Amino acid sequence: MRNAFADELTRLGDDDPRVVMLSGDIGNRLFDKFKAKHEPRFFNCGVAEANMMGVAAGMAMNGLRPVAYTITPFITTRCLEQIRTDVCYHEAPVTIVAVGAGLAYSGLGPTHHACEDISFLRSLPNMVVICPGDAFEVRAALRASLKQDHPVYIRLGKKGEPVVHKGPLADFAIGKAITIARGGDVCLLSTGNMLPEAVEAAHQLEQQGISAEVVSFHTVKPLDETCLTDVFARFPLVATIEEHSRIGGFGAAVAEWLVDTRVTPRQFIRFGTPDAFFKQSGEQEFAREALGLSAHQIADKITAALRQG
Amino acid sequence: MNVAVRRSENRIDAGALKHQAAQLRGKVIEMSHAAQAAHLASSLSCADVVTAAYWHVLNIDPHEPKHPLRDRFILSKGHAAAALYAALAMKGFFPIEELDTYCKDGGRLAEHPPANLLPGVEAATGSLGHGLPLGCGMALSGRIKGESFRVFALLSDGENNEGSVWEAAMFAAAQKLENVCVVVDYNKWQATARSNETLMLAPLADKWRAFGWDAREIDGHDVGALAEAMQRVPNGSGKPVALIAHTVKGKGVSFMEDDNNWHYRAPTADEVVKARKELGLA
Numbered sequence A: 001m002r003n004a005f006a007d008e009l010t011r012l013g014d015d016d017p018r019v020v021m022l023s024g025d026i027g028n029r030l031f032d033k034f035k036a037k038h039e040p041r042f043f044n045c046g047v048a049e050a051n052m053m054g055v056a057a058g059m060a061m062n063g064l065r066p067v068a069y070t071i072t073p074f075i076t077t078r079c080l081e082q083i084r085t086d087v088c089y090h091e092a093p094v095t096i097v098a099v100g101a102g103l104a105y106s107g108l109g110p111t112h113h114a115c116e117d118i119s120f121l122r123s124l125p126n127m128v129v130i131c132p133g134d135a136f137e138v139r140a141a142l143r144a145s146l147k148q149d150h151p152v153y154i155r156l157g158k159k160g161e162p163v164v165h166k167g168p169l170a171d172f173a174i175g176k177a178i179t180i181a182r183g184g185d186v187c188l189l190s191t192g193n194m195l196p197e198a199v200e201a202a203h204q205l206e207q208q209g210i211s212a213e214v215v216s217f218h219t220v221k222p223l224d225e226t227c228l229t230d231v232f233a234r235f236p237l238v239a240t241i242e243e244h245s246r247i248g249g250f251g252a253a254v255a256e257w258l259v260d261t262r263v264t265p266r267q268f269i270r271f272g273t274p275d276a277f278f279k280q281s282g283e284q285e286f287a288r289e290a291l292g293l294s295a296h297q298i299a300d301k302i303t304a305a306l307r308q309g
Numbered sequence B: 001m002n003v004a005v006r007r008s009e010n011r012i013d014a015g016a017l018k019h020q021a022a023q024l025r026g027k028v029i030e031m032s033h034a035a036q037a038a039h040l041a042s043s044l045s046c047a048d049v050v051t052a053a054y055w056h057v058l059n060i061d062p063h064e065p066k067h068p069l070r071d072r073f074i075l076s077k078g079h080a081a082a083a084l085y086a087a088l089a090m091k092g093f094f095p096i097e098e099l100d101t102y103c104k105d106g107g108r109l110a111e112h113p114p115a116n117l118l119p120g121v122e123a124a125t126g127s128l129g130h131g132l133p134l135g136c137g138m139a140l141s142g143r144i145k146g147e148s149f150r151v152f153a154l155l156s157d158g159e160n161n162e163g164s165v166w167e168a169a170m171f172a173a174a175q176k177l178e179n180v181c182v183v184v185d186y187n188k189w190q191a192t193a194r195s196n197e198t199l200m201l202a203p204l205a206d207k208w209r210a211f212g213w214d215a216r217e218i219d220g221h222d223v224g225a226l227a228e229a230m231q232r233v234p235n236g237s238g239k240p241v242a243l244i245a246h247t248v249k250g251k252g253v254s255f256m257e258d259d260n261n262w263h264y265r266a267p268t269a270d271e272v273v274k275a276r277k278e279l280g281l282a
Helices: A002-015 A032-041 A049-061 A080-089 A117-122 A135-147 A192-207 A225-234 A250-261 A284-290 A295-308 B014-035 B040-045 B047-057 B078-091 B096-101 B131-145 B163-174 B204-210 B223-231 B269-278
Strands: A019-023 A042-044 A065-071 A095-099 A128-130 A152-155 A178-181 A186-190 A212-216 A219-221 A238-245 A268-273 B072-075 B151-156 B180-186 B214-219 B241-246
Touching: A002 A019, A002 A032, A002 A095, A002 A135, A019 A032, A019 A049, A032 A042, A032 B131, A049 A065, A049 A080, A049 B131, A049 B163, A065 A135, A080 B131, A095 A135, A117 A128, A117 A152, A117 A219, A117 A238, A117 A250, A128 A135, A135 A152, A178 A192, A186 A192, A186 A225, A186 A295, A192 A212, A192 A238, A192 A295, A212 A225, A219 A250, A225 A250, A238 A250, A238 A295, A250 A268, A268 A295, B014 B040, B014 B047, B014 B078, B014 B096, B014 B223, B014 B269, B040 B047, B040 B078, B047 B072, B047 B078, B047 B151, B047 B223, B072 B078, B072 B131, B078 B096, B078 B151, B131 B151, B131 B163, B131 B180, B180 B204, B180 B223, B204 B214, B204 B241, B214 B223, B223 B241
Parallel strands: A019 A042, A019 A065, A065 A095, A095 A152, A128 A152, A186 A212, A186 A238, A238 A268, B072 B151, B151 B180, B180 B241, B214 B241
Antiparallel strands: A128 A219, A178 A212
């Protein structure tokens, strides 16, 4: 996802002189092309995220379209007050791009894990929260973000994730979920880097004769209420899937929506991380397995839930 | 006034500025009494800096408050909002009568400056340590867009406790933001204690200098000297400019000066009369 981000950013920088790139001293060589083409619009802001976010807001308040980028905890919780006050309160069109969603940097330990960011960011007024599901969604989300006038948070995985879409998403719209596969027995609403896992879970369910619809719910705020209304009406079981705490994340947002709109789901399951730091060493695949977020574990839980009916 | 023309040639009329500063103080004292609002002493402390900025230095036009080439003044010590509101109203950014709504229900003049609500307010402040990063972003955007305005950020001394101030200080120096000027209202008090007994600021000018700024100390109540120093930005050093303005909290009213109770206290009607008399406004 991050290479797609850097490449798309360079293209957008070619087309739009308002696009400015701010990095928190990461992405060694990642932005070489952007720098080569747009040197005066690239700033390594150092390991000083509070300042970087304030600088980005100041630029946006003055008509530019800054993109601020570093590892998720550092560009969210580290400078949350700057995001809230400088960016959101001023409605400054800053695009905040975080790399390392959920357990993408599992091996680096809980300092680098990011299972709370959706919760923090979606509670901020004026903030849009997008969790792209693959590299094509990253490109489309970035492009859409820079074309509008509000603060946006884009939550990237890392690099080398499987690509789910077949090509560029011409009709991508912020707040409009994308149906990946049609099905009739269960609907899997996936946000962010769990999309390939959801697609694989659907595949495994299919082998058991269970037809799963898969939706890439890339925008967590604003929620696609049309999609939610539709799937909760059509399916006896709806599941949300995210690599984020079940507290305050995508599943929680859907649960809030259910209560507020007085929609009673027949069955609703929220897949997410527990309310705990994951302290074991090991890579993302291991962490997902340990926390019940692997495709086969998702498929098993769905199968069991459908059996219980 | 055409904001495209910088006012550097204007002669400084120190007497007129001094009189203007007294008017500003008088207005702020009345506002604090009417609203029973805190932070009066903080507003009086920086009244001369605000006067120098708005009545001499800033290249601004109340009829075009969003002009792209205007100088930006960020009241980073947002708790002195009363001084900013009074200056903006007196300069014609909004009706002077609106000052009567300060802190009242449903108004635009909250205890800290709002975002995207009041003409002339460049940034919502009140949480300390935000003004300088914002100002650096504005200055860089000017550089990118080829707009040569200046950015002034007024910080409190207590605000220098915030790490984000020093992040921004290093950033501004690295980017050689010579059109950025920080004025520190160094009144030696923060909300509940002496500044240097809380976190050690001294030697404050040396600290800013060590962080890559062209820093100098100045009498924060010599409004003529302030006007001259601020008007010289950018000053040819190639560095951002820090003016460490030595001030007295509650300046201008004998029974408020250097008495930190006035960080939170608001004056009675009698005290307003006394204060205005001392300011030569009675």
